[in-house]
Amino acid sequence: xxxxxxxxxxSGLGGQGAVTAAHVLAMAAARDGKxxxxxxxxxxxxxxxxxxSYCRIGITRIYDRxxxxxxxxxxxxxxxxxxxxxxxxxxxxxxxxxNGIVIINxxxxxxxxxxxxxxxxxxxxxxxxxxxxxxxxxAGTELSTNMAMIGSVAGITKCVTLEALDGALQERFGxxxxxxxxxxxxDEAIKKKFAKKEMLLKKNLETVTRSYEIAAExxxxxxxxxxxxxx
Amino acid sequence: MAxxxxxxxxxxxxxxxxxxxxxxxxxxxxxxxxxxxxVIKEAIRRASCDVMIAYPITPQSEAxxxxxxxxxxxxxxxxxxxxxxxxVMSECAGAAFGGARVFTTTxxxxxxxxxxxxxxxxxxxxxxxxxxxxxxxxxxxxxxxxTLEISYLLNxxxxxxxxxxxxxxxxxILIGYLVAxxxxxxxxxxxxxxxxxxxxxxxxxxxxxxxxxxPPYDPYRSPVPCMDMECPPVRMMRDPFVMKSNYISYATxxxxxxxxxxxxxxxxxxxxxxxxxxxxxxxxDADILIVSSGTAVSQxxxxxxxxEEEGIDVGIVKIKTLRPWPGxxxxxxxxxxxxIIVPEFxxxxxLAREIRATIPNSDRVFAGPHVGGGMTMPPEIIAADIKALLxxxxxxxxxxxx
Numbered sequence: 001x002x003x004x005x006x007x008x009x010x011s012g013l014g015g016q017g018a019v020t021a022a023h024v025l026a027m028a029a030a031r032d033g034k035x036x037x038x039x040x041x042x043x044x045x046x047x048x049x050x051x052x053s054y055c056r057i058g059i060t061r062i063y064d065r066x067x068x069x070x071x072x073x074x075x076x077x078x079x080x081x082x083x084x085x086x087x088x089x090x091x092x093x094x095x096x097x098x099n100g101i102v103i104i105n106x107x108x109x110x111x112x113x114x115x116x117x118x119x120x121x122x123x124x125x126x127x128x129x130x131x132x133x134x135x136x137x138x139a140g141t142e143l144s145t146n147m148a149m150i151g152s153v154a155g156i157t158k159c160v161t162l163e164a165l166d167g168a169l170q171e172r173f174g175x176x177x178x179x180x181x182x183x184x185x186x187d188e189a190i191k192k193k194f195a196k197k198e199m200l201l202k203k204n205l206e207t208v209t210r211s212y213e214i215a216a217e218x219x220x221x222x223x224x225x226x227x228x229x230x231x
Numbered sequence: 232m233a234x235x236x237x238x239x240x241x242x243x244x245x246x247x248x249x250x251x252x253x254x255x256x257x258x259x260x261x262x263x264x265x266x267x268x269x270v271i272k273e274a275i276r277r278a279s280c281d282v283m284i285a286y287p288i289t290p291q292s293e294a295x296x297x298x299x300x301x302x303x304x305x306x307x308x309x310x311x312x313x314x315x316x317x318x319v320m321s322e323c324a325g326a327a328f329g330g331a332r333v334f335t336t337t338x339x340x341x342x343x344x345x346x347x348x349x350x351x352x353x354x355x356x357x358x359x360x361x362x363x364x365x366x367x368x369x370x371x372x373x374x375x376x377x378t379l380e381i382s383y384l385l386n387x388x389x390x391x392x393x394x395x396x397x398x399x400x401x402x403x404i405l406i407g408y409l410v411a412x413x414x415x416x417x418x419x420x421x422x423x424x425x426x427x428x429x430x431x432x433x434x435x436x437x438x439x440x441x442x443x444x445x446p447p448y449d450p451y452r453s454p455v456p457c458m459d460m461e462c463p464p465v466r467m468m469r470d471p472f473v474m475k476s477n478y479i480s481y482a483t484x485x486x487x488x489x490x491x492x493x494x495x496x497x498x499x500x501x502x503x504x505x506x507x508x509x510x511x512x513x514x515x516d517a518d519i520l521i522v523s524s525g526t527a528v529s530q531x532x533x534x535x536x537x538x539e540e541e542g543i544d545v546g547i548v549k550i551k552t553l554r555p556w557p558g559x560x561x562x563x564x565x566x567x568x569x570x571i572i573v574p575e576f577x578x579x580x581x582l583a584r585e586i587r588a589t590i591p592n593s594d595r596v597f598a599g600p601h602v603g604g605g606m607t608m609p610p611e612i613i614a615a616d617i618k619a620l621l622x623x624x625x626x627x628x629x630x631x632x633x
Contacts, residue, residue, distance in 0.1 A: 026433055030264050039432035043374065063396075063529035065428035066376075066607030 001099045002229045005058035006159050009068040010149065011087050012077030015047035017146030020172065021077075022053035025150055027168035028160040029057040034231065041067050041088070050086045057159050059231040070095045072226060073157065075149050076104040077131075083110060091115060093124070100124045101226055103152045103215075105131035105145060125224045127156065127215065134211055139203040141193045147207040154208075155215030157226050165208055169201055237446050242279065244305050249443040251409050255402065255505075260437035267397045267430035271336070271362060272297035273438055274404035279447045281308040281331035286319045286341060292364040292430040294336045307334075316341035320348035320361075327357035330450030332408065335359070338426055339366030339373075342380045346387075352419040353388025353491050356455050358411040358448075359419040360404065361389075364426035365525075365576075367605050375605020376425040378525060381553065382581035388491040390420040390498055391554040392506075393524040397429055397436045399551075405445060406505045414452045416498040418491070425526040425576055427605075499555045509557035510550050510564060517546035518569040519617060522561065522586060524550040526608075527574045533610035538617060545617065550582070558589045570620055571596045574613050578603035 008025070012018030022038040029036035035058045042051040054068040067088070074093055080086045082104070089095075093102055093115070102119065104110060107130045111119070119126060131148035135141065154160050173187075174197065194200040219225070237248045249258070254277075265273070271294040275283070283302065285295035302310035308331070313319030316337055327333045337345060342363055352359055367373030368380050384391050390411060394400045403422055411420045424430070503509060514535070521531035528549045535545045548564050550557060565571055565586075573583040573596060583598030590596070600616050602608045618625050 023433055027264055030435060035435075037432055037434045039427065041375070041427070063532040064610060065425070065432060065526050065529055069607060069609040070611060 001226050003072065003226070004060060004229050005056060005062070006073065006157060006226070006228050007068050007071045007097075008055045008057070008073045008075065008153060008159075009071035010053045010055070010075045010077060011081045011092055012051055012053075012146075013047070013080060013086060014042065014049045014051045016051070016077045017143065018051055018077050018149075019053045021075075021146040021150050022055040024165070024168045024172050025055045025153070025160060026057070027171055028154075028164035029055075031164040031167050032160055034058065034159075034228070035060060035062050037062050037065075039065065048080075050081070050088060052088060057228060059229055070097055071100065072097050073101045073103065073153055075153060076102070076106075077145065077149055079104075079106045079110055091118075093119060096122065096124055098122050098124075099226065101156060101224065102126045103149070103156070104128050105149060107133060125222065127152065127218055127224075129211060129215065131211065135207055138207045138210055139193075141190065143190045143193065144204055144207045147204045148211040151208040151211030152215040155212035156219040156224060157228070158216075159228050162209060162212060166205055169204055169208075173197070173201060173204070242444060246277070246442050246444040248279070248446045251405070251445055254439055254443050254445070255405060258439050258443060260439060262435050263438050264433055265397065265436055266293075266433050267364075267400060267424065268293040268297060270397045270401045270436050271404065271430075272301060273441075274401045275334060276301055276306050276441060277439060277444045278334070278405055278408060279332060279445045280306075280334045281448065282311070282323075282326040283307050283309075283334045284311045284313055284319045284322045284326065285335065286313050286316050286337070292336055292338060292362070292426060294362065294364070294430070298334070316345040317348070320345040320352075323359050323361075324348060324352060324355065324357055327352070327359050328355065330448075332412075332448035333357075333359045334362075336362040336364065338364045339368045339377075339380055343368050343383065346383060349384065349387040349389055349419070349421070354487065356417045356453065356491075356494070357419055358408070358417050360407050360411060361419065361421050362404070363421050363423040364430045365423055366426045367603075369604070373605040374427075376427050376526070377577050377603055377605055378423075378425060378575065379577040379579060379581075379603075381421075381423050382577070382579065384421045384423075385553060385581075387421075388418065388488075388495065389554065390416075390418055390495060390502075390552070392420065392422050392552050393550065394422065394424040394429065395525055395528045395549060397432070397434050400424055400429060401436055401438065403506070405439075408445060408448070410498055410501045410505055412448055412452065413498070413501050414454050416494050416501065417454050418494050418498065423525070428526040428529075495555050502552055502555065506551050508560065509552045509555065510548055510560045512546065512548050512564050514544070514546035515548070515564055516567070517544045518567075519544070519572065519621075520546045520548055520565055520568040520570070521572045521574065521613065522548040522550065522565065523574050524553065524582060525576065527576055530608045530610050530613060531572075531574060534613035534617070537610055537614045543617070543621070553585075556585065556589070561586060562590050565590055565595075568595060570617070572613065572617055572620075573598055574600050574608060576602055576608060
């Protein structure tokens with residue numbers, strides 16, 4: 001399905017980098033010459049509490065703001081979003097559009113039979129990615145899980161190029177970045193995981209690229225098509 | 232009084248004091264992908280601000296902290312932190328009485344706590360600029376946007392503008408000082424936006440050159456003398472009229488209130504020039520008009536696009552300033568409309584009330600949809616309400632949680 005606007009909802013837990021993921025994805029889309037905005041939605045900042053972010057990418061100017069109530073793509077960053085209901089709504093996929101895609105970071109299936117049926121009725125494809133495992137294997141830290149989630153949605157929808165993602169990552173992590181106290185602390189935490197900043201950028205891009213490939217292969221094999229129209 | 236122009240001279244940061252009209256309308260612009268909070272910082276970098284007083288109300292907006300960084304860099308004359316919003320607004324008054332160009336930020340409960348100061352600012356004719364990144368004010372608490380607090384500001388005597396986007400915010404912070412500091416205006420400005428939807432959203436904003444800045448504030452252009460405790464202009468502070476109870480006191484207060492509101496009216500001509508009108512109309516010939524302010528305008532634009540796909544023609548009226556109130560403009564823009572839809576990010580519907588009180592045949596106004604407590608307003612629900620008004624049957628929308 002070809003769309004003029006791709007609405008992506010990222011449901012995660014505080015500290016996982018869902019907000020950063022949406023920002024990086026939108027920055028990459030802007031680099032690709034598309035219209036893009038990103039915004040987060042969270043309560044008072046705390047780790048492991050529900051946190052959501054939204055990335056809208058389009059071929060015309062985007063005015064829409066706030067929570068994405070009717071998304072095309074939902075990314076679940078943490079199994080607890082589903083298993084413990086750490087979502088702003090129950091079920092986590094409420095509002096998803098017909099022919100949409102759900103991407104879940106888990107190495108085991110998490111959906112109930114009822115969930116599977118309701119998503120099937122809407123012709124929604126479900127893709128499981130072992131995002132945290134990939135992050136640990138490639139980057140050596142689970143803090144790079146958000147990179148695997150960026151790669152997944154980009155691999156399936158091709159909404160941004162890998163070149164643009166590379167540029168966006170450098171823009172986000174390569175220089176001083178202004179963020180709230182909580183985010184700044186996490187930035188410091190991930191920087192300490194790597195000897196050098198170049199290594200951080202390299203390993204994160206490798207995580208993005210690997211998940212991009214896995215997701216692209218899955219989409220091709222299962223004939224899942226959800227893409228942005230040409231501008 | 233200065234006898235020569237500062238235009239073309241450099242400040243201590245190497246920025247050139249630039250003719251404001253050239254800076255805002257003709258100077259080259261650089262596209263930047265920023266959050267609204269970062270945009271506020273970039274505007275203040277160019278605003279030749281003397282004093283910023285902060286109550287750092289994160290997570291609503293990071294602007295107060297970011298402007299602290301600007302102070303460290305040297306772009307802001309002085310920077311204080313208040314111990315509460317009430318303290319901040321009182322300190323702003325002190326700095327402005329002393330002849331400084333003053334900036335501050337607030338949101339939601341903070342605005343309410345500081346409320347006593349706002350009519351005082353207006354009465355004292357202090358051209359302070361206050362950014363209001365709207366947030367819920369009721370209990371249970373919310374850090375998400377709800378525009379109820381704007382309705383409390385409407386009768387304070389302040390100028391009240393409502394920005395739609397981060398671009399509006401950038402331009403209007405700079406323009407705000409130019410209008411507020413005009414000698415025949417000289418009033419405080421509450422520049423409002425919907426928090427989170429503007430402050431936390433990353434969007435492309437066109438910035439003016441960083442090496443250009445506004446000319447500094449000239450306190451000698453004030454219509455009332457700078458405060459001098461030894462020789463107060465109307466003995467306002469040392470022997471205030473509040474201590475008297477006679478016809479002179481009543482007459483003074485009544486005439487001064489009239490003067491404050493006359494100053495709001497006089498701001499109209501400057502605002503029309505700088506903002507290119509108090510309202511903006513898109514497809515104004517349509518039978519159905521969405522009339523609103525702030526983020527509700529953006530959501531209305533998306534609803535317009537959704538309805539266009541179904542062959543339903545809708546126009547948009549964006550209200551930029553709430554004080555001064557563009558009554559004449561709204562009457563003219565809506566004179567042929569059959570349905571006037573007023574979506575709002577609050578349950579009360581204060582904007583719809585203002586519009587109903589302004590136009591003939593006010594039963595054309597449909598007050599809604601409304602979302603409150605920081606909820607998002609998907610364009611789909613505006614489109615659904617419009618279709619319902621037209622008698623078109625629609626499938627029930629699944630909300631989150633259904």
